[in-house]
Amino acid sequence: xxxxxxxxxxxxxxxxxxxxxxxxxxxxxxxxxxxxxxxxxxxxxxxxxxxxxxxxxxxxxxxxxxxxxxxxxxxxxxxxxxxxxxxxxxxxxxxxxxxxxxxxxxxxxxxxxxxxxxxxxxxxxxxxxxxxxxxxxxxxxxxxxxxxxxxxxxxxxxxxxxxxxxxxxxxxxxxxxxxxxxxxxxxxxxxxxxxxxxxxxxxxxxxxxxxxxxxxxxxxxxxxxxxxxxxxxxxxxxxxxxxxxxxxxxxxxxxxxxxxxxxxxxxxxxxxxxxxxxxxxxxxxxxxxxxxxxxxxxxxxxxxxxxxxxxxxxxxxxxxxxxxxxxxxxxxxxxxxxxxxxxxxxxxxxxxxxxxxxxxxxxxxxxxxxxxxxxxxxxxxxxxxxxxxxxxxxxxxxxxxxxxxxxxxxxxxxxxxxxxxxxxxxxxxxxxxxxxxxxxxxxxxxxxxxxxxxxxxxxxxxxxxxxxxxxxxxxxxxxxxxxxxxxxxxxxxxxxxxxxxxxxxxxxxxxxxxxxxxxxxxxxxxxxxxxxxxxxxxxxxxxxxxxxxxxxxxxxxxxxxxxxxxxxxxxxxxxxxxxxxxxxxxxxxxxxxxxxxxxxxxxxxx
Amino acid sequence: xxxxxxxxxxxxxxxxxxxxxxxxxxxxxxxxxxxxxxxxxxxxxxxxxxxxxxxxxxxxxxxxxxxxxxxxxxxxxxxxxxxxxxxxxxxxxxxxxxxxxxxxxxxxxxxxxxxxxxxxxxxxxxxxxxxxxxxxxxxxxxxxxxxxxxxxxxxxxxxxxxxxxxxxxxxxxxxxxxxxxxxxxxxxxxxxxxxxxxxxxxxxxxxxxxxxxxxxxxxxxxxxxxxxxxxxxxxxxxxxxxxxxxxxxxxxxxxxxxxxxxxxxxxxxxxxx
Numbered sequence: 001x002x003x004x005x006x007x008x009x010x011x012x013x014x015x016x017x018x019x020x021x022x023x024x025x026x027x028x029x030x031x032x033x034x035x036x037x038x039x040x041x042x043x044x045x046x047x048x049x050x051x052x053x054x055x056x057x058x059x060x061x062x063x064x065x066x067x068x069x070x071x072x073x074x075x076x077x078x079x080x081x082x083x084x085x086x087x088x089x090x091x092x093x094x095x096x097x098x099x100x101x102x103x104x105x106x107x108x109x110x111x112x113x114x115x116x117x118x119x120x121x122x123x124x125x126x127x128x129x130x131x132x133x134x135x136x137x138x139x140x141x142x143x144x145x146x147x148x149x150x151x152x153x154x155x156x157x158x159x160x161x162x163x164x165x166x167x168x169x170x171x172x173x174x175x176x177x178x179x180x181x182x183x184x185x186x187x188x189x190x191x192x193x194x195x196x197x198x199x200x201x202x203x204x205x206x207x208x209x210x211x212x213x214x215x216x217x218x219x220x221x222x223x224x225x226x227x228x229x230x231x232x233x234x235x236x237x238x239x240x241x242x243x244x245x246x247x248x249x250x251x252x253x254x255x256x257x258x259x260x261x262x263x264x265x266x267x268x269x270x271x272x273x274x275x276x277x278x279x280x281x282x283x284x285x286x287x288x289x290x291x292x293x294x295x296x297x298x299x300x301x302x303x304x305x306x307x308x309x310x311x312x313x314x315x316x317x318x319x320x321x322x323x324x325x326x327x328x329x330x331x332x333x334x335x336x337x338x339x340x341x342x343x344x345x346x347x348x349x350x351x352x353x354x355x356x357x358x359x360x361x362x363x364x365x366x367x368x369x370x371x372x373x374x375x376x377x378x379x380x381x382x383x384x385x386x387x388x389x390x391x392x393x394x395x396x397x398x399x400x401x402x403x404x405x406x407x408x409x410x411x412x413x414x415x416x417x418x419x420x421x422x423x424x425x426x427x428x429x430x431x432x433x434x435x436x437x438x439x440x441x442x443x444x445x446x447x448x449x450x451x452x453x454x455x456x457x458x459x460x461x462x463x464x465x466x467x468x469x470x471x472x473x474x475x476x477x478x479x480x481x482x483x484x485x486x487x488x489x490x491x492x493x494x495x496x497x498x499x500x501x502x503x504x505x506x507x508x509x510x511x512x513x514x515x516x517x518x519x520x521x522x523x524x525x526x527x528x529x530x531x532x533x534x535x536x537x538x539x540x541x542x543x544x545x546x547x548x549x550x551x552x553x554x555x556x557x558x559x560x561x562x563x564x565x566x567x568x569x570x571x572x573x574x575x576x577x578x579x580x581x582x583x584x585x586x587x588x589x590x591x592x593x594x595x596x597x598x599x600x601x602x603x604x605x606x
Numbered sequence: 607x608x609x610x611x612x613x614x615x616x617x618x619x620x621x622x623x624x625x626x627x628x629x630x631x632x633x634x635x636x637x638x639x640x641x642x643x644x645x646x647x648x649x650x651x652x653x654x655x656x657x658x659x660x661x662x663x664x665x666x667x668x669x670x671x672x673x674x675x676x677x678x679x680x681x682x683x684x685x686x687x688x689x690x691x692x693x694x695x696x697x698x699x700x701x702x703x704x705x706x707x708x709x710x711x712x713x714x715x716x717x718x719x720x721x722x723x724x725x726x727x728x729x730x731x732x733x734x735x736x737x738x739x740x741x742x743x744x745x746x747x748x749x750x751x752x753x754x755x756x757x758x759x760x761x762x763x764x765x766x767x768x769x770x771x772x773x774x775x776x777x778x779x780x781x782x783x784x785x786x787x788x789x790x791x792x793x794x795x796x797x798x799x800x801x802x803x804x805x806x807x808x809x810x811x812x813x814x815x816x817x818x819x820x821x822x823x824x825x826x827x828x829x830x831x832x833x834x835x836x837x838x839x840x841x842x843x844x845x846x847x848x849x850x851x852x853x854x855x856x857x858x859x860x861x862x863x864x865x866x867x868x869x870x871x872x873x874x875x876x877x878x879x
């Protein structure tokens with residue numbers, strides 16, 4: 001009898017056995033509806049913690065001379081709740097009145113109000129991931145080839161149940177009394193957090209389930225390809241029939257993710273993935289059909305120091321560049337985008353406009369390595385958002401960033417910048433060209449964008465830029481002469497102000513005759529003068545031709561020869577006669593003579 | 607062909623004149639003895655660069671208008687750099703106002719040596735356009751051109767070049783020190799002396815030392831000021847400059863500036879004894 005009782009107790013402690021089986025009921029809409037109805041969810045999005053206060057828990061330090069530290073910060077009152085040394089080896093997971101994180105080989109729970117250790121639980125194998133709801137912490141670990149999930153009482157740390165799985169489990173998530181566990185890449189198992197009993201499971205029909213993210217009211221799952229909102233339609237399994245969306249992210253913002261990969265143990269700690277991910281929140285309205293609707297019909301992308309806001313069609317709405325340092329963690333609360341920088345500043349952005357709502361220092365010591373928000377629905381300042389950011393300024397800040405990691409983002413920034421009208425944009429794009437540290441491929445792109453802009457309003461700016469001359473004493477140079485000339489040439493055929501054309505001609509002619517202009521620049525200058533000069537340029541081009549027709553360097557350069565010959569061959573009889581005579585003069589360098597003959601055709605042989 | 611080319615020669619000259627500013631009036635020239643320079647002109651137009659360059663030199667020596675015209679023509683039509691430099695130098699042997707436009711055009715040539723010779727040649731012409739081109743050349747990226755311009759400033763006594771010359775002195779350019787020394791009167795010498803701490807000591811000592819050595823610089827109280835200014839320079843180059851001044855100046859008649867220089871040198875070399 002005693003043996004039987006002991007067996008029963010052990011059996012109960014081990015929890016149910018049939019949660020993770022390969023053959024089980026799945027994608028059952030009735031069961032799913034029943035399961036989701038059991039969740040204890042707040043009426044409005046709100047933090048998980050029992051005080052319902054928006055909080056952030058940041059992990060900092062960790063250098064050779066500095067221990068890691070957790071800083072608990074109250075976002076609403078802008079004060080540090082506590083700071084404590086802790087050798088944190090995972091993300092911080094937030095429960096009701098506790099937090100848990102991995103320290104060494106133990107899951108450590110700390111009092112959320114004070115930071116003191118409440119309990120510790122050994123991890124009997126390799127850590128896979130952890131989660132928490134208001135009452136319990138959940139841990140997935142791997143012992144040998146067996147995966148386990150267990151539940152721990154948030155107050156005492158007592159293990160309430162554990163179950164094993166015959167295959168791979170991912171890091172769990174928890175919400176309102178349910179535990180969500182990715183299983184064998186294909187399923188999302190839903191378990192009763194109190195008992196460990198299986199409730200139901202979802203099978204991804206046309207997309208694996210590797211990503212899992214919960215808020216106080218929503219569960220998102222999916223993969224790198226897209227994101228599902230967990231609701232009744234999830235039982236249908238497919239993208240088309242579920243509440244699903246995939247957002248457009250520019251190719252230059254590499255490796256976008258909708259959430260951390262539950263199967264990647266590395267991502268269960270704070271990593272670079274936290275600095276490059278998509279920020280989104282589903283609109284509260286239940287969607288009976290069609291794709292998932294997002295709050296404000298938009299989303300954002302956190303990319304290291306930058307946050308880009310996009311409209312539903314993928315169009316850039318705004319850009320935010322965090323001053324000097326990267327954001328290491330960001331979260332879309334549904335009402336704002338929160339971020340923590342490496343220096344411990346908390347920023348809040350308006351998801352619709354990118355306006356900076358607040359910036360506060362958390363008082364962390366050492367570099368912040370990562371942070372966990374518990375601030376669902378929170379927005380500082382409510383609707384009183386600050387001024388929207390100057391998108392041009394933000395994009396230029398990106399373009400000017402000398403960090404080589406962001407070369408592709410710079411390309412995106414200048415591409416977006418070039419879509420904006422006005423001379424200011426032209427000025428800013430030209431500054432990229434004069435930046436000696438800007439990568440050449442970026443400069444090439446800027447040139448192409450400037451040419452493609454064909455913005456007549458830019459002509460005065462281009463003229464102004466030509467006023468920058470090479471000057472040894474003033475220590476100035478103008479690296480943008482060629483691109484400016486190419487851009488001016490691109491304006492040919494548009495309705496231009498004759499006075500502005502005259503002014504730009506002065507600048508172009510100055511550089512044509514300036515010794516500082518390189519041969520490639522001369523080619524562009526000649527092209528520009530020819531394109532917009534309307535014949536007024538010919539006398540100066542005649543002089544240029546004569547001055548260098550016997551020059552060993554210039555008259556041997558095929559590009560220059562072709563440019564000057566082409567420009568003058570387009571002229572009147574006098575220019576053609578000059579070309580004929582220059583080509584026939586034996587002192588003229590052969591490449592130039594050949595170029596003239598080619599440009600002028602049979603005319604000069606007559 | 608000749609007719610068309612001549613027209614373009616004129617176009618070139620007019621364009622160059624436009625660059626240089628107002629075209630100066632041609633100064634009357636005394637009649638020259640007749641000399642047939644036709645063979646030299648033919649050689650000047652040779653495709654052989656050496657032959658053409660040598661012809662340019664000889665045409666410069668031939669003091670006849672036809673030779674000068676031939677040099678201007680060939681420069682207007684464009685020649686290899688080696689011929690252009692000789693032709694420009696040849697022009698300056700018998701300078702005439704129309705040369706300025708041509709030389710200014712070549713002062714912007716892509717070849718630094720050509721620019722340097724053009725700038726150097728312009729020093730011969732007391733023409734605002736010529737002086738303007740020289741000042742512009744002080745800002746040139748090529749050191750050889752700045753050197754030519756600095757020396758040209760000194761030779762042509764171009765006062766409006768003082769500011770850029772001081773800037774070049776601050777960058778330690780020896781040619782600027784030499785040019786300023788040629789240019790300096792007492793006021794400018796004082797202005798240069800005030801650059802102590804702003805320009806490299808050796809450059810300042812060289813410049814002030816060269817001013818002292820100029821026989822036309824004075825009166826002696828002005829020289830005393832310069833000596834004292836050099837005395838404030840801590841670098842050893844100051845002692846060198848003063849020593850050279852003492853050595854180059856006769857003891858008699860006695861000059862207070864020499865005595866002051868000698869005193870400073872003795873104090874510096876003798877440790878103040």
